[in-house]
Amino acid sequence: MKLKLATMALGAAMAAGPVMADLVFPSLSYRTGPYAAGGIPFADGYADYFTLLNERDGGIGGVATKVIECETGYNTEKGVECYESTKGEGSLVYQPLSTGITYQLIPKTTADGIPMHTMGYGRTSAKNGDVFSHTFNYPANYWDGASGAINYLLDTNNGDLSGKKIALVYHNSAYGKEPIRTLEELSAKHGFELVALPVDHPGQEQKSQWLQIRRDRPDFVLMWGWGVMNQVAVQEAANIRYPMENFIGIWWSGSENDVLPAGEAANGYKALTFHNVGTDFPVFDDLQKYVVDAGKAAGAGDQVGTVLYNRGLYAAMLAAEAAKKAQEIHGTADITPAMMRDGMEALEITEAKMTELGLPNFGPTFSVSCENHGGDALVGVTQWDATNKTWSLISEFKATDGDVIGPLINEDSGAYASENNIGSRC
Amino acid sequence: MPDQLVFAMEVILNGLMAGVLYALVALGFVLIYKASGIFNYAQGVMALFAAMTLVGIMNGQVPFAHLINATFGTHIHYFGWNVPALLAIILTMAVMVLLAWAVQRFVMRHLVGQEPIILFMATIGLAYLLEGVADLMWGSEIKTLDVGLPQGINLWIDESTFNIFGYGFFIDNLDIVATVIAALLVAALVAFSQYTKQGRAMRAVADDHQAALSVGISLNFIWVMVWSVAGFVALVAGIMWGTKSGVQFSLSLIALKALPVLMLGGFTSIPGAIVGGLIIGVGEKLFEFAIGPLVGGATENWFAYVLALIFLVFRPQGLFGEKIIERV
Numbered sequence: 224m225k226l227k228l229a230t231m232a233l234g235a236a237m238a239a240g241p242v243m244a245d246l247v248f249p250s251l252s253y254r255t256g257p258y259a260a261g262g263i264p265f266a267d268g269y270a271d272y273f274t275l276l277n278e279r280d281g282g283i284g285g286v287a288t289k290v291i292e293c294e295t296g297y298n299t300e301k302g303v304e305c306y307e308s309t310k311g312e313g314s315l316v317y318q319p320l321s322t323g324i325t326y327q328l329i330p331k332t333t334a335d336g337i338p339m340h341t342m343g344y345g346r347t348s349a350k351n352g353d354v355f356s357h358t359f360n361y362p363a364n365y366w367d368g369a370s371g372a373i374n375y376l377l378d379t380n381n382g383d384l385s386g387k388k389i390a391l392v393y394h395n396s397a398y399g400k401e402p403i404r405t406l407e408e409l410s411a412k413h414g415f416e417l418v419a420l421p422v423d424h425p426g427q428e429q430k431s432q433w434l435q436i437r438r439d440r441p442d443f444v445l446m447w448g449w450g451v452m453n454q455v456a457v458q459e460a461a462n463i464r465y466p467m468e469n470f471i472g473i474w475w476s477g478s479e480n481d482v483l484p485a486g487e488a489a490n491g492y493k494a495l496t497f498h499n500v501g502t503d504f505p506v507f508d509d510l511q512k513y514v515v516d517a518g519k520a521a522g523a524g525d526q527v528g529t530v531l532y533n534r535g536l537y538a539a540m541l542a543a544e545a546a547k548k549a550q551e552i553h554g555t556a557d558i559t560p561a562m563m564r565d566g567m568e569a570l571e572i573t574e575a576k577m578t579e580l581g582l583p584n585f586g587p588t589f590s591v592s593c594e595n596h597g598g599d600a601l602v603g604v605t606q607w608d609a610t611n612k613t614w615s616l617i618s619e620f621k622a623t624d625g626d627v628i629g630p631l632i633n634e635d636s637g638a639y640a641s642e643n644n645i646g647s648r649c
Numbered sequence: 650m651p652d653q654l655v656f657a658m659e660v661i662l663n664g665l666m667a668g669v670l671y672a673l674v675a676l677g678f679v680l681i682y683k684a685s686g687i688f689n690y691a692q693g694v695m696a697l698f699a700a701m702t703l704v705g706i707m708n709g710q711v712p713f714a715h716l717i718n719a720t721f722g723t724h725i726h727y728f729g730w731n732v733p734a735l736l737a738i739i740l741t742m743a744v745m746v747l748l749a750w751a752v753q754r755f756v757m758r759h760l761v762g763q764e765p766i767i768l769f770m771a772t773i774g775l776a777y778l779l780e781g782v783a784d785l786m787w788g789s790e791i792k793t794l795d796v797g798l799p800q801g802i803n804l805w806i807d808e809s810t811f812n813i814f815g816y817g818f819f820i821d822n823l824d825i826v827a828t829v830i831a832a833l834l835v836a837a838l839v840a841f842s843q844y845t846k847q848g849r850a851m852r853a854v855a856d857d858h859q860a861a862l863s864v865g866i867s868l869n870f871i872w873v874m875v876w877s878v879a880g881f882v883a884l885v886a887g888i889m890w891g892t893k894s895g896v897q898f899s900l901s902l903i904a905l906k907a908l909p910v911l912m913l914g915g916f917t918s919i920p921g922a923i924v925g926g927l928i929i930g931v932g933e934k935l936f937e938f939a940i941g942p943l944v945g946g947a948t949e950n951w952f953a954y955v956l957a958l959i960f961l962v963f964r965p966q967g968l969f970g971e972k973i974i975e976r977v
Contacts, residue, residue, distance in 0.1 A: 484895030
């Protein structure tokens with residue numbers, strides 16, 4: 224009897240053909256803690272895009288996707304725990320959503336052979352794929368952000384910033400200090416004066432910094448902030464009547480969360496970006512039909528179309544496209560993390576592809592290679608309309624200053640390679 | 650007058666205003682410590698909880714909406730009405746009284762007679778519980794709080810100082826309002842503890858629990874009352890800080906700003922909290938102005954603690970704290 228049952232089971236299994244495992248995309252989210260307001264929309268956007276692929280397309284290449292969410296609370300130790308507890312699930316790519324977690328995971332993911340994508344954050348010099356084999360930071364990094372801001376100011380000031388004063392208000396942490404070196408180099412190149420003003424964590428009290436800005440009257444203020452620091456800075460700028468159109472934040476200082484508390488006073492504030500804003504893209508119709516209306520939206524389903532939701536959706540789209548590329552390269556739908564890495568390294572995002580995905584002009588076009596894990600470094604600028612409570616993209620995605628950033632990346636990645644005995648692989 | 654001196658005067662004025670805001674948070678700690686000897690770690694979270702409740706009531710938000718919707722498959726988030734600010738403040742105060750009762754009934758009552766460190770640990774647990782409940786009840790998105798308080802530069806001061814010094818001082822209208830409210834609050838608290846029956850009972854409990862019990866004072870009632878008053882102070886602090894930055898999780902971190910104030914002013918003195926706040930506010934702002942640029946800035950957080958430590962070395966009980974005398 225037992226033999227008969229076993230034979231039947233074997234026969235049934237053979238008849239059904241090979242069972243594909245789900246394509247696993249871990250989401251190291253932070254829905255709790257001081258930065259939850261920023262973590263929730265990103266996590267929702269990331270999850271919703273994969274739900275859309277499952278519901279509309281039957282997954283990627285016929286294989287269903289599965290998002291495993293692990294709560295980090297934006298805490299580095301918890302982030303590493305999340306990585307350790309999910310890497311055995313067949314996780315294809317990690318998006319740690321924290322520079323601190325990124326730094327901890329670079330050696331771990333490299334040793335484990337799992338790729339990591341740190342879009343717009345993390346270790347900037349990871350752009351050098353010759354050194355950082357498993358870390359990718361396309362389409363833009365912090366130094367691109369610094370250069371993008373200066374390029375935008377050059378564009379809007381007849382190409383001349385000599386004699387101008389630019390203040391950088393930054394979170395007094397490794398993250399906040401990232402753009403300083405690049406801005407110093409750009410200051411020497413373009414002849415503007417740079418004044419760096421650190422703000423201690425969490426940034427609820429910034430009176431000293433804004434009194435100094437009021438006294439020194441810089442022509443422009445750049446901001447590298449996160450969390451409550453952003454809202455307070457925008458409010459303080461409004462209080463001292465600093466012209467909002469001359470105030471530009473990095474992409475982590477440019478969501479609805481950052482400007483809504485200041486109300487009308489925040490009107491005209493600008494922020495850098497590497498993706499478009501709003502819901503005026505065909506993919507959102509599909510999201511509404513297959514995800515939201517079907518009651519399958521992540522979280523409360525109330526974040527669709529916000530800046531950080533769009534960023535999460537964009538990150539998911541790039542991961543899905545890399546997975547498709549990996550399937551194409553290796554001729555199998557059931558890809559491994561190593562194959563995923565190959566897919567990421569061969570990723571090419573064209574406008575035709577973006578249009579095909581229902582995301583025309585949603586993000587910059589770029590390509591990734593063995594040497595270049597950071598893409599083409601194109602950065603745009605958005606502006607807040609307080610009356611309509613909307614962000615708008617007010618510039619094209621434009622090239623940043625590779626002549627300045629390139630040597631800095633080579634210097635930093637070269638030092639990392641020496642410290643860790645990493646040889647050239649490209 | 651040299652520019653630097655004029656700027657320093659502006660910095661001192663702003664330091665005084667910032668100090669008042671710190672003192673508002675420190676007051677809540679003092680009230681509970683004075684009456685029960687408990688260092689209430691949850692005071693910052695109480696400010697967050699109070700501010701979230703106020704915004705939730707004002708906006709007609711359904712409490713625990715996400716939980717209700719997930720359980721029953723509904724899609725309700727708002728009642729569809731808005732509550733005027735004053736009524737919302739009164740309703741929030743009622744919620745804070747209810748919270749005070751719950752804390753007393755379910756936590757503190759069971760810990761009477763325990764070591765202070767146990768009570769302190771209990772308030773740590775309470776802080777995390779309250780954080781979670783606040784998130785669950787009202788959601789973790791950043792909320793705009795507008796109860797009609799003015800914000801932005803005070804033009805009268807700007808113009809007056811410009812006429813005198815040739816440079817207009819920046820003073821935030823919100824800081825001026827906070828100063829007035831803090832002054833009224835302190836006057837009311839002092840009057841309450843000195844001239845009312847309940848206030849005198851509170852002081853008696855603070856002096857000696859056993860003696861207070863023996864003359865018929867209800868310890869439970871006094872503690873509920875004290876936690877309610879601390880809840881009210883947390884609400885005021887939450888309104889002030891929430892108006893500045895929006896109501897969000899980080900509000901709970903304002904407690905960090907109160908600690909050096911308490912160390913300096915003493916844990917048992919209401920005027921000490923105010924004077925301590927002013928000294929910390931002016932000290933940190935002036936240090937940042939004068940020394941900050943020489944050492945790369947961002948000195949305020951650590952300098953406040955250095956200042957408090959210096960005072961602590963010479964006056965361990967704080968400027969206005971009760972001197973600790975133990976006979977052996």
